[in-house]
Amino acid sequence: MSKDVAASPAVAVEVEGLEKSxxxxxxxxxxxxxxxxxxxxxxxxxxxxxxxxxxxxxxTLMKPSxxxxxxxxxxxxxxxxxxxxxxxxxxxxxxxxxxxxxxxxLRFYGKMYDVADLEKRIREVVxxxxxxxxxxxxxxxxxxxxxxxxxxxxxxLHDPSILFLDEPEVGLDPQAGAMVRDVLGTVSSGSxxxxxxxxNLERGLELGDRIVIIDRxxxxxxxxxxxxxxxxxxxxxxxYTEAGG
Amino acid sequence: MLAxxxxxxxxxxxxxxxxxxxxxxxxxxxxxxxxIFSFAFGTGVDITESIAPGILWVALxxxxxxxxxxxxxxxxxxSRLEGLMLCPVDRAVIYWGKLAASFTFMMAVAIVVTPIFxxxxxxxxxxxxxxxxxxxxxxxxxxxxxxxSALAVNTRARDIMLPILFLPVVVPVIIAAVxxxxxxxxxxxxxxxxxxxxxxxxxxxxxVVIATLVFGFVVEE
Numbered sequence: 001m002s003k004d005v006a007a008s009p010a011v012a013v014e015v016e017g018l019e020k021s022x023x024x025x026x027x028x029x030x031x032x033x034x035x036x037x038x039x040x041x042x043x044x045x046x047x048x049x050x051x052x053x054x055x056x057x058x059x060t061l062m063k064p065s066x067x068x069x070x071x072x073x074x075x076x077x078x079x080x081x082x083x084x085x086x087x088x089x090x091x092x093x094x095x096x097x098x099x100x101x102x103x104x105x106l107r108f109y110g111k112m113y114d115v116a117d118l119e120k121r122i123r124e125v126v127x128x129x130x131x132x133x134x135x136x137x138x139x140x141x142x143x144x145x146x147x148x149x150x151x152x153x154x155x156x157l158h159d160p161s162i163l164f165l166d167e168p169e170v171g172l173d174p175q176a177g178a179m180v181r182d183v184l185g186t187v188s189s190g191s192x193x194x195x196x197x198x199x200n201l202e203r204g205l206e207l208g209d210r211i212v213i214i215d216r217x218x219x220x221x222x223x224x225x226x227x228x229x230x231x232x233x234x235x236x237x238x239x240y241t242e243a244g245g
Numbered sequence: 246m247l248a249x250x251x252x253x254x255x256x257x258x259x260x261x262x263x264x265x266x267x268x269x270x271x272x273x274x275x276x277x278x279x280x281i282f283s284f285a286f287g288t289g290v291d292i293t294e295s296i297a298p299g300i301l302w303v304a305l306x307x308x309x310x311x312x313x314x315x316x317x318x319x320x321x322x323x324s325r326l327e328g329l330m331l332c333p334v335d336r337a338v339i340y341w342g343k344l345a346a347s348f349t350f351m352m353a354v355a356i357v358v359t360p361i362f363x364x365x366x367x368x369x370x371x372x373x374x375x376x377x378x379x380x381x382x383x384x385x386x387x388x389x390x391x392x393x394s395a396l397a398v399n400t401r402a403r404d405i406m407l408p409i410l411f412l413p414v415v416v417p418v419i420i421a422a423v424x425x426x427x428x429x430x431x432x433x434x435x436x437x438x439x440x441x442x443x444x445x446x447x448x449x450x451x452x453v454v455i456a457t458l459v460f461g462f463v464v465e466e
Binding site for chain 2: 061062063081082084087091093095098099100109111112154
């Protein structure tokens with residue numbers, strides 16, 4: 001796990017009054033969130049609710065229109081480069097280069113992240129995601145499920161303390177999805193903080209220490225794991241997903 | 246910083262080495278332009294100074310546009326640009342890495358195309374002055390082209406958008422390159438092209454500095 005984690009504050013993700021507009025369209029309308037270190041926050045919501053926009057802002061890929069985001073106590077607007085050393089993103093897009101081999105892709109990203117003892121680290125992460133035998137294959141020749149496992153290896157190569165997962169199982173067949181879930185379980189354990197968006201309600205409820213449901217850019221439901229046993233988020237989820245998408 | 250620029254350059258070179266998407270298309274395009282123009286205008290000594298420089302730079306410029314279009318297109322697929330932007334580097338590092346790749350591709354094409362051009366017009370193959378002009382003009386093209394390639398990649402008609410954005414901005418480089426090439430091909434002294442070399446250097450500096458500063462805005466929103 002990240003060397004900086006011990007020195008990091010207990011709250012890993014703090015979002016206050018976050019807003020994002022694209023012209024007239026308000027994609028996020030005042031999001032407030034807190035995720036403690038080592039927790040898993042699962043974000044549900046219908047298509048177009050603003051889940052991906054939220055993750056893109058948290059991952060410093062997009063600038064917010066208003067509000068503040070602090071990751072590991074650092075303001076993402078003030079120190080974006082420093083933040084990027086501590087975070088990673090796995091989405092349904094792999095960010096991999098099809099014409100490079102698995103090893104070449106991992107070496108490239110390892111160099112971009114200044115990963116120390118890169119070859120040793122690559123051996124570690126490929127063992128976690130179980131792709132040792134495909135290291136010299138071009139990623140374009142791999143199945144979608146295998147590519148996603150390489151993408152997970154890429155994402156944890158620099159040992160991020162916060163991992164963002166944007167519907168990582170989209171486009172995978174059930175078997176590949178199960179394998180990716182298994183691998184994600186391995187890399188998400190310990191003190192790593194995870195923020196995940198998904199449409200898979202059962203899987204999300206199983207993983208999440210906290211859950212939120214977003215609809216039209218606003219949080220319409222939030223609960224901790226303890227509160228989940230008292231209320232049933234399925235009804236709320238079904239109400240919004242049926243209405244919105 | 247330099248290690249990361251080299252990493253991006255290496256990645257692009259390795260990808261191009263395996264796919265040959267840029268080099269082959271640019272080379273074929275540039276070669277065709279030169280052959281067509283040489284048939285249209287002839288290859289006599291009388292056109293060496295008046296028309297031949299224009300033929301060379303039309304070939305390299307339009308060939309360059311074809312290649313520059315691909316520089317960021319490769320990052321669009323699989324959302325790889327987001328992967329690059331997630332890396333803990335200043336946006337300028339990404340720009341410089343892609344600039345290095347664009348410049349290398351343009352030089353690779355020039356290294357193949359220019360000797361053919363010189364042979365077609367019965368000119369000596371060793372012209373250090375021309376080599377210097379090509380290096381300076383290619384840097385200017387690559388600086389502007391890399392920026393506009395990043396801008397055009399998110400538009401629907403990116404193949405049309407890049408030339409529309411790119412060509413008007415690089416007009417000073419094209420003019421300076423053509424004007425500097427004419428005395429070199431005619432065998433006149435270096436002093437005759439000095440002012441145009443200075444203009445090329447000035448525009449290279451302006452383009453690289455401005456593109457470095459605005460690249461972050463272009464790729465972020």
